[in-house]
Amino acid sequence: MPKTSFTFPEIIDSFKQAVAVVDADGCIVSVNRNWVQNSIDAGIPETFEWIGVSFMQIYYALSEADGRPPDELDSVLNGTLPYYRQEIQSSMQHANKWYLLEASAIYDDGRHTVKGMTVSFTDITKSKMIEHDLLEALTQIRTLRGLLPICAVCKRIRDEQDIWNSVESFLEKHTHAEFTHDICPDCIRRLYPKYSSILDGSPCS
Incomplete structure (x- = not known):
């Protein structure tokens, strides 16, 4: 050969x-x-x-x-x-x-x-782009798993840049979650007591 x-x-x-x-x-x-x-x-x-x-x-x-x-x-x-x-x-x-x-x-x-x-x-x-994306995702995971500084009065959350965010904006920034707004039954009873009978299944007066 x-x-x-x-x-x-x-x-x-x-x-x-x-x-x-x-x-x-x-x-x-x-x-x-x-x-x-x-x-x-x-x-x-x-x-x-x-x-x-x-x-x-x-x-x-x-x-x-x-x-x-x-x-x-x-x-x-x-x-x-x-x-x-x-x-x-x-x-x-x-x-x-x-x-x-x-x-x-x-x-x-x-x-x-x-x-x-x-x-x-x-x-x-x-x-390097994949590495950057993975590190960014890991940072977000660590943020959500760690202790979150939350205001005892207004319930806003302080992020890693020391900026206070609403709960919605903080979660939207660190996850893929999107929000729609509703009112829970307890708040309906407190804010709109005349409609509470509907929630309780009571007959209309």
Whole structure:
């Protein structure tokens, strides 16, 4: 059976993540197909030449970082850290996106010298949105299961923002319940005593 061989570009092009190969100086030497496609989707021209671009500039643009990139990225490049991952929030093209950045050191055959690193970006926006919704739901569940501060006089409930809400508005805010209004029998007897005989089944006078 003939032995199948693969080229390095073929291998990284098979990844679903956007992948770049960075040399020991931090400059990009190769990118895969999904890196290019994601860049086009973000508004970068297809003809843009990625080879030779500093990866740290990409990190600044994507993460909108104010200071230096994490020291861990330098540690991957100098060989003191073999792997690093970080979640990054970006608002490029006015769309909030979340990415998982993963960086892995590339060693020589003897694993004594670092030749560079591979960097991948995975779009985790949907997962972060689900996570946000679950945390919000969990907060609501905890609120309703915990002790609720309620006014002893007017019966309004204080929420987590220290705002006093009516019972209806509080429950509508923290559950999917909707309210319709009625009058209970006890209140009818108290407020409208002449109709109490109807509730009691007494004959009309």
